[in-house]
Amino acid sequence: MVDRKKETIRPRPKSPADLRIDPRNAQVAFTTLFNSVSDTALIYGGDGIILAVNPAGEALLEWDVDKLTGRHIKEVLGNSEDHILCSGRDKLTKGDFEVESYLVSSSGGRIDVEARLKLVEFGGGSCVLLIARVKREREIIAWQSDPLRHTIDSLAYPFAVIDVNDYSIVVANSGGKAMGLDQGAKCYGALYNRDKPCDTKKTKCLVETIRQTGRPFACEYTQRAVKPDGNRYKIYGYPVFDPDGNVAQIISYILNVTSQRRAEESLLESEECFRNLMDYLPGVSIQGYSTDGTVRYWNKASQEVYGYTAGEAIGRNLAELIIPASILPLFKKGLKIGKKATESGELMPSGELALKHKDGSDVPVYSIHTVVCLEGKENLMFCIDVDLSERKRIEEQLRVSEERLRTLFENAPVGLYRSTPEGEVLMSNPAMIKMLGYESFEDLKKINIISDGYEEGSSRREFLDLIEKQGEVDGFRSTWLKKNGDVLEIEEISRAIRGPDGRTKYYEGIVRDITLKSQLEKELIKASKLESIGLLAGGIAHDFNNLLAALVINLWSAKRCRDDPEEVKRLIEDSERITKRAKDLTGQLLTFSKGGAPVKKQTSITAIVTDTISLSLGGSNTRCELRVSEDLWTVEADEGQLGQVFSNLLINAGQAMPEGGIVMVEIKNQRVGQGRAVSVSPGDYVRVSVQDAGHGIPEKSLSRIFDPYFTTKQTGSGLGLTTAYSIVKKHGGDISVENNDVKGATFHVLLPASKKKNNRAGRKAEAAIEPQSGMLKILVMDDEQFYRNSLKRILAEMGHLVSAVAEGRQAIELYDEAVDSGREFDIVIMDLTIPGGMGGVQTIAALRQRYPQVRAIVSSGYYDDPVMADYASYGFSGVLAKPFSIENLVREINRIAREE
Numbered sequence: 001m002v003d004r005k006k007e008t009i010r011p012r013p014k015s016p017a018d019l020r021i022d023p024r025n026a027q028v029a030f031t032t033l034f035n036s037v038s039d040t041a042l043i044y045g046g047d048g049i050i051l052a053v054n055p056a057g058e059a060l061l062e063w064d065v066d067k068l069t070g071r072h073i074k075e076v077l078g079n080s081e082d083h084i085l086c087s088g089r090d091k092l093t094k095g096d097f098e099v100e101s102y103l104v105s106s107s108g109g110r111i112d113v114e115a116r117l118k119l120v121e122f123g124g125g126s127c128v129l130l131i132a133r134v135k136r137e138r139e140i141i142a143w144q145s146d147p148l149r150h151t152i153d154s155l156a157y158p159f160a161v162i163d164v165n166d167y168s169i170v171v172a173n174s175g176g177k178a179m180g181l182d183q184g185a186k187c188y189g190a191l192y193n194r195d196k197p198c199d200t201k202k203t204k205c206l207v208e209t210i211r212q213t214g215r216p217f218a219c220e221y222t223q224r225a226v227k228p229d230g231n232r233y234k235i236y237g238y239p240v241f242d243p244d245g246n247v248a249q250i251i252s253y254i255l256n257v258t259s260q261r262r263a264e265e266s267l268l269e270s271e272e273c274f275r276n277l278m279d280y281l282p283g284v285s286i287q288g289y290s291t292d293g294t295v296r297y298w299n300k301a302s303q304e305v306y307g308y309t310a311g312e313a314i315g316r317n318l319a320e321l322i323i324p325a326s327i328l329p330l331f332k333k334g335l336k337i338g339k340k341a342t343e344s345g346e347l348m349p350s351g352e353l354a355l356k357h358k359d360g361s362d363v364p365v366y367s368i369h370t371v372v373c374l375e376g377k378e379n380l381m382f383c384i385d386v387d388l389s390e391r392k393r394i395e396e397q398l399r400v401s402e403e404r405l406r407t408l409f410e411n412a413p414v415g416l417y418r419s420t421p422e423g424e425v426l427m428s429n430p431a432m433i434k435m436l437g438y439e440s441f442e443d444l445k446k447i448n449i450i451s452d453g454y455e456e457g458s459s460r461r462e463f464l465d466l467i468e469k470q471g472e473v474d475g476f477r478s479t480w481l482k483k484n485g486d487v488l489e490i491e492e493i494s495r496a497i498r499g500p501d502g503r504t505k506y507y508e509g510i511v512r513d514i515t516l517k518s519q520l521e522k523e524l525i526k527a528s529k530l531e532s533i534g535l536l537a538g539g540i541a542h543d544f545n546n547l548l549a550a551l552v553i554n555l556w557s558a559k560r561c562r563d564d565p566e567e568v569k570r571l572i573e574d575s576e577r578i579t580k581r582a583k584d585l586t587g588q589l590l591t592f593s594k595g596g597a598p599v600k601k602q603t604s605i606t607a608i609v610t611d612t613i614s615l616s617l618g619g620s621n622t623r624c625e626l627r628v629s630e631d632l633w634t635v636e637a638d639e640g641q642l643g644q645v646f647s648n649l650l651i652n653a654g655q656a657m658p659e660g661g662i663v664m665v666e667i668k669n670q671r672v673g674q675g676r677a678v679s680v681s682p683g684d685y686v687r688v689s690v691q692d693a694g695h696g697i698p699e700k701s702l703s704r705i706f707d708p709y710f711t712t713k714q715t716g717s718g719l720g721l722t723t724a725y726s727i728v729k730k731h732g733g734d735i736s737v738e739n740n741d742v743k744g745a746t747f748h749v750l751l752p753a754s755k756k757k758n759n760r761a762g763r764k765a766e767a768a769i770e771p772q773s774g775m776l777k778i779l780v781m782d783d784e785q786f787y788r789n790s791l792k793r794i795l796a797e798m799g800h801l802v803s804a805v806a807e808g809r810q811a812i813e814l815y816d817e818a819v820d821s822g823r824e825f826d827i828v829i830m831d832l833t834i835p836g837g838m839g840g841v842q843t844i845a846a847l848r849q850r851y852p853q854v855r856a857i858v859s860s861g862y863y864d865d866p867v868m869a870d871y872a873s874y875g876f877s878g879v880l881a882k883p884f885s886i887e888n889l890v891r892e893i894n895r896i897a898r899e900e
Helices: 021-038 055-060 086-094 135-147 147-153 174-176 187-191 206-213 257-268 271-279 300-306 323-341 388-411 430-435 439-446 449-453 457-470 515-560 565-596 604-617 639-655 721-731 785-797 808-820 839-852 886-898
Strands: 040-044 049-054 098-103 109-121 126-132 159-161 169-172 217-222 232-241 247-256 284-290 295-298 347-357 364-371 380-387 417-421 424-428 472-483 485-499 502-512 600-602 622-628 636-637 662-674 685-691 733-740 744-752 777-780 801-805 827-831 856-862 878-881
Touching: 040 055, 049 055, 049 439, 055 098, 055 247, 109 622, 126 364, 159 174, 169 174, 206 217, 206 232, 284 300, 300 364, 300 380, 323 364, 323 380, 347 380, 364 388, 364 721, 417 430, 424 439, 424 733, 430 439, 430 502, 449 457, 449 472, 457 472, 457 485, 485 600, 515 565, 600 604, 604 622, 604 636, 604 639, 604 662, 604 685, 622 639, 636 639, 636 744, 639 662, 639 685, 639 721, 721 733, 721 744, 777 785, 785 801, 801 808, 808 827, 808 839, 827 839, 827 886, 839 856, 856 886
Parallel strands: 622 662, 777 801, 777 827, 827 856, 856 878
Antiparallel strands: 040 049, 040 126, 098 109, 109 126, 159 169, 159 247, 217 232, 232 247, 284 295, 284 380, 347 364, 364 380, 417 424, 417 502, 472 485, 485 502, 600 636, 662 685, 685 744, 733 744
16 A cells, blocks of 8 residues: 655646646645546556545545545445556556446445546556546436435535524534434533533633634644544534524534645645546536637637647637637737736636537537736646536427417417416417407407406306316306407316415416307207207197096086086096096196296195105005105295106106115205205205115216206106206206116205295195185286186176176276275286286286286286296285196185185
8 A cells, every 4th residue: 555645746848838837736726626526536556455435535435534545446446457557457457437336335335336447646646547436317207306405415515403402413414424423312422422511711612713703713623533543624604594693503514624734734736647537527618728818728618618739729829719809809818817816816707618629510519718927937727517418409399399389379279378366368369369359469458357257257256166166267158358349259268277385386287268169069959958848748738638538528527517516526536537637738848948936935845745655655556655854845836847756756666666665755845055966055944755675776877867868767858867957957956867776767856945034834835726805806817708707707706796807908908997986906917918908017017006006916817927937026925826726726815815
């Protein structure tokens, strides 16, 4: 092993290319570079014994310098027997040697590196200089996995944060931990092997000194606790202040200054090592030149960057080699500044330049210019150029890519936009501008998407709710307004772009004009609906003819049996049931075709379901079990329409069990909250569940069970559940179906609970058909003479004084005469629609203008007319849907007569 204390530097032959640096200055420069270079640097002798290692190598290999020097190169360098040892040194005599290998850390870990080796003169003998760089892929992976940890742990020196209050280590990197600076340990114990803080009278304590002065401080020491190796260390401390201005923590790092101290004493480093380090800085061109521009130094990277070898460059003027004519004046100015410089340092501001390659092409570089002032000698200038060619190539690729994206953006056939949540338009392509009818982006930017873009504010609110909740919307449809006010139907795919704080910065999306497509869809729906109406009407016409046939037979039989009062009564009651069935059929047609707005009143679901059970399951081999919760809420509903819903569900349940069985019907209260999987608003509802024990519904059919014409039966139109769905939705409720766990299926109907006070008298209390208010003066207005006369006769038989007219003007005249005579009408029953005359709405409006106290009942066969569903808003006091029963007529008259 070479004795490092006795090492000498063999002087090399002088040459014109020699930098002529004083060996003492070269020694200092080499020491600084050797210890500061970020790559691992090792020097070992011909016998393979390691003579020197830089701090980066110590940190990477996790070896202290004194523990590593003196070891054989085989212990730290993989594959060394193949090409590194003295037996293979003949390979190095021909020049540099590059190889991919790996280093072995003190813990046995493998570190893949790219190594460059060269024979150098060191310590009076021929040695090998090895510079190893960790493969870039490993650095990238480490950096991406944990940037902060990488940053701290990659520091070449031990690093720690010390709490001034209790001297404890708060944070330490891997280098610090290797020296015993573990988190929670006391600094005086880790560094000095003491059991209490240092005595400031005898020793300058780093913590106490900084606490008292509030200024940075540094001191040297010899480690005695962990790994006592006799090395000298210098610890630097910097204060961290709390909000009150007091020192709270100290940031410190530790340098192993043993090598520097030894270097200062023995000048071990040589000019040759300095030159090799300069040569092997990868990717950085370094040129040294005199104040007249003559090249004195040219490293290997300069050949890679500019194409000239060192032999071609040294001795020539730098302006002839790489300085283009455009910056020649600047170069000459720099030479003058460098010649007059009196202190070493930066010569000119660094920056990007385009220099010249040997082949004449431009070489983009980031150039740094420095001057070294040597006492008694000509100033020496250095130019350090970082090749930017790869970066420029990537930038050009990015520019081309951005240009392609811009072209795609500008020429896309669909609208592309970006807007803030507040509605400000940030970006829009030409297709979007044209779609909305604007002249330019500046013109479009003036509007606010929220207030000016959407036809309906509800669509914008729905869009915001969805995109904020889900982060994106796909296929969202809404209507926008063009600049000229025309409505534009659009479909968009958009997403929310959020910032680091999670808040939405802007929305960006793709918009497609589907106005024409929507119109075609509506035409198809209209055609499909007309077809469905035809199918439904055909079935109803068939049933209606059967009912009319039965009614004709009953009337004929009643005439022949006029001497048998009991038989006549039975035939009349049977005819009444037939007409009720006919009314339900026409109601089904109106409900399916035009929506059939329900005529609601407060009622009990239990009563409707009970009546429906007896009618729908009577005579079948199916039995029904009814479960009703106590204190059941009432609902506001159309009894006839809901009866049709439950009739369809019960009939379906019975048909699902052809061999008979039990249908379970459960009625109970239910509160629906936010987030429930139903399409109703949160609130109070009454739920009716109809459960059968059949074979259930195929899973693939569940989503289509309410579609028109869809049926799982061998026979049937597939309109029963569609009609039920329409009725429930018109009542503000929801209907759904699910297969049971064991067998069968269950339909659930949700109906909003009534907010009105519950009328516990029930329907039976109102079922009396005799007048309860004595004789009333009633005016009947209807254009159908047969109906008008029949109603007049029935009311007269009940003891009322009745007048009848055909249309509204006659009704107003007759009402005026009655008022003039001092006996105005108590109730007016008027038809809603009078062909060729004044109908009910116009008539009641005219009468209430003259006589605000007038009380009128509107009557019509048009169930879907909004007046029938909301009669009070039009000035009426009651409603009768044709055909109505005598019970309903008497009930409505009695109710109005009681309301004085």
